[in-house]
Amino acid sequence: MAPSLSTISNSNTWDVKHFVVNEGHGVKGLADMGIQTLPKQYIQPVEERIDTSKVVAEEQSIPVIDLSNWNDPKVGKMICNAAEKWGFFQIVNHGIPMEVFEDIKDATHKFFGLTAEEKRKYSKEHSRTNNVRLGTSFTPQAEKALEWKDYLSLFYVSDEEAAALWPSACRDEALQFMRKTELVIKRLMESLMKGLNVKVVDEDRESLLMGSKRINLNYYPKCPKPELTVGVGRHSDVSTLTILLQDNIGGLYVRKLGCDTWLPVPPISGALVINIGDALQILSNGRYKSIEHRVIANGSNNRVSVPIFVNPKPNDVIGPIQEVLESGEKAMYKKVLYSDYVKHFFGKAHDGKDTVDFAKI
Template sequence: MNIFQDWPEPIVPIPIIDIGRLCTDDITLQTKTLDQISKACREWGFFQVVNHGMSPQLMDQAKATWREFFHLPMELKNMHANSPKTYEGYGSRLGVEKGAILDWSDYYYLHYQPSSLKDYTKWPSLPLHCRDILEDYCKDMVKLCENLMKILSKNLGLQEDRLQNAFGGKEESGGCLRVNYYPKCPQPELTLGISPHSDPGGLTILLPDEQVAGLQVRGSDDSWIIVEPAPHALIVNIGDQIQMLSNSIYKSIEHRVIVNPAFERLSLAFFYNPKGNVPIEPLKELVTVDSPALYSSTTYDRYRQFIRTQGPRSKCHIDELKSPRS
């Protein structure tokens, strides 16, 4: 089952990078790999990673577990329904209007770290053993994010712990999982799985559905480009917080999700974010006379609240935080 040929938009493979090469003794290969990541962060804001350290078996188990959950009867899923007071748990955006476009997805959102926010009672209890699989999956995701933060710092010419420290350190950085389930849609021309946006946090690591196309990235010519996942690859994208910290050297790119009339689709997005109350502003090492600070100082908590009050507005949120001096 592969429906890529059904899409009129161009399919362009975003960079696929073997980050296992960074663990070799070949300095030339290490340097080439770092350069590939640097170019992807600066030009694309998206890239795929292979040999990333997570086992293919665990990736497949995680997707199979969530697919089984979303196929449960509604009364069982609603045992974990979220509430107006919390986003955590099971929810639905099916037929929810955002401007002129309807969202078309169910989702499940949960916190993994810091430990003070992890609440297993909000994790699904079915299917059996799902919590053990989720624990292993999120643990490996945090390891990958911490490794990527070192790489991104190094490519900016900074100490390898610089971005991590700007997030509040390893223990205080946030990690959360949103699983998106897109049922078959009878009128896909009237809906989007997720409306156009850039991710407000730091890093997003996406485990995509390899069989059904859906994720689209805004190209430099303003076109929508379909992302074709590589087998057992993970898709990495830069969030707004890292764009601000890097003084726009790294780019947070607008993207959206398209639904399909014939096939359902599932994806797992792991978000790695700064601690909510630490100041986020261009790092002083990256600010010069020729490259002044582009953004005013904020916090992740304030930024998220700003987005909630403004509603979906593509990339407008981060643009409104640009410093008057820029």
């Protein structure tokens, strides 16, 4: 029997976390009941909520880079400059058709529109593989306050595995989005390596930079009291690069490098948001910056976003690339097994950029 709204409001008498996490209803299950108050499990500490006094106007947001002429040296310099000074940028005129974006956004809504029973097949307890995982919040077992988000995480191994194990509601669209971004990812990585005087030539180097990929379908339901919670807490990604597709709702905020100011990342039709991950910060010995970012909850609309995380392979060892240190530059980071770094990240709640300290010398 579904709980009543009054029971949910008085969540001392009903286990919200069990309903959302263990039974697989997710935050969407709460939102679909039409709740008017926020369950206490989602009320974030004041310091973790967006302080509007520290948010600047959209006009001061991250760079937007036009990729219509890849061969122009100025484009490569703009990419590297953005990676050094901002850690985030948007790209336009990248050659990926708009219908690819619309298809994956529609597929995200379609998957999260399935019944809880159907979606539960992909939860940690029921999924046929660790490479396919339905989740909610970030790390519920480690969080003092939950985040207002559900997600489906798909680790890419092969088209064959995807055909067998990824949900049919979104499989083809997710694979298409990944394929269509391949060339853009490779060109971005080439530009970034050129800025470090590093050549991407052999298989080992390619593996280190982009040996594995994970695509997430993120769903942020309409929230009854968005000012009291977050969609995603403060963090930086563990990837080398993250390629993010936003819908037109908005809600992503980036911390400006070197200060406590937050910048909105306004949705731009046809654009992709690119950000540097911890792995590339480590590989570049701190030259390129992974930056804290967060997502606010929305009180008016359901929102979706689709990031592709481009990573080293789990068994790769990350540390400053040798060519970066050849000028005599001192290494800032030790060598770390990438899977150990990722395990450390997912073993705790979001905590800004504290994860990267795991690799500092």
